[in-house]
Amino acid sequence: MDYQIPWFVVEAVYRKHSNLNKIFDIPIHKLALLCFEKFYPRSMHKSKVHYDTITLAPDGFKHLLHIFHWSRSPEGKFRTISRPFKKMDSFYIPSASSMHLSETVFKKHADGSIDVSYSHRRLSGVMKLAPWHISEYSPKIYESLLRFERGYGLFCGYPFTAYVACMVCLLQTEEDVQLLRAKGIIPSTRNDEKEVLSSVKQFRTFLCDDVPMSNDLANLSAKVMANHQRSVIRYYGEFKSRYCSNPWITASVIAGICLFVLTFLQTMYGMLSYYKLQ
Known part of the structure; x- marks a missing residue:
């Protein structure tokens, strides 16, 4: 991938040799995309396909690597440079x-x-x-x-x-x-x-x-x-990691909370009964 043939040269050769058009019977850019199906990332980004129609780059392609890059990239993202400028x-x-x-x-x-x-x-x-x-x-x-x-x-x-x-x-x-x-x-x-x-x-x-x-x-x-x-x-994350990562730990925490609530209610009930008797 170090030395890329300009894409307009590839298109010219494809158009000039009618035998290639007859053999493949598809546009040159679709033929190029088919060549990438065995390489990761394999699938085209969904933003490039609309109703089974591929939307090509408006300014054309520079070479084969550019087509691969374009087809696997999200449309419109990671383009604008940050302000203030960062590296x-x-x-x-x-x-x-x-x-x-x-x-x-x-x-x-x-x-x-x-x-x-x-x-x-x-x-x-x-x-x-x-x-x-x-x-x-x-x-x-x-x-x-x-x-x-x-x-x-x-x-x-x-x-x-x-x-x-x-x-x-x-x-x-x-x-x-x-x-x-x-x-x-x-x-x-x-x-x-x-x-x-x-x-x-x-x-x-x-x-x-x-x-x-x-x-x-x-x-x-x-x-x-x-x-x-x-x-x-x-x-919140530390609590979940410490007490909710294991079901037995989670159950023991819930049981402890329930025991605390019941003990608290029992104490309050005892205190209210005492004051009521007074």
């Missing part, structure tokens, strides 16, 4: 296990391909992430996509940079991997927790700290930290 070296969110303690729920993103979002609830937060498949060819693909965004991000956005940056922050320990694997965000494969963390370190080397941070990613970080630092949320 990726300032991006931070806590690890998955830390966010779990502050009542953040992790879910698979329903829109497909590469995407990440965060929203608030009254006493929790919801972080949606696209499933992260790690294969033998993943490092090369992601490295190429991140390098592409480094050069053309102002025109094509920074969705892969945002996604990889989030995954690098979230996956710090084996507990983090187990948590996201339980939610289906890291599919169960032959990769164990240590191999996943090793891949995370490798992916971190692909990120460029000088790349500008998109406004969507800056807002995501602000929302996560605002929820994570709320004392009520943290105390």
Whole structure:
């Protein structure tokens, strides 16, 4: 993926050789998209497909890697540069296990391909992430996509940079991997927790700290930290983790509360009876 043939050259060759049109009988861009079906991320982002019709990039494509990037990216997200200007070296969110303690729920993103979002609830937060498949060819693909965004991000956005940056922050320990694997965000494969963390370190080397941070990613970080630092949320999460993680502990806590209430009522009843006799 290092050396890309300009897309207008590919289109010209396809149009000129009528035999190719007769053999495949489909537009060149659809033929290119079919070539990506065996590579993760496999599915096109749902924002690119409307009633089974693919909406092409209005300004055309630069090369084959651009088509792959465009087809797997959410429409209109991670494009606008944050104001005030920030670089990726300032991006931070806590690890998955830390966010779990502050009542953040992790879910698979329903829109497909590469995407990440965060929203608030009254006493929790919801972080949606696209499933992260790690294969033998993943490092090369992601490295190429991140390098592409480094050069053309102002025109094509920074969705892969945002996604990889989030995954690098979230996956710090084996507990983090187990948590996201339980939610289906890291599919169960032959990769164990240590191999996943090793891949995370490798992916971190692909990120460029000088790349500008998109406004969507800056807002995501602000929302996560605002929820994570709320004392009520943290105390609530610690209480659930300590007393509600095991059904026997939960039952004993409930039994203790019931016993306390009954003892309190019995004491109050005894005191009221005493004063009534007086």
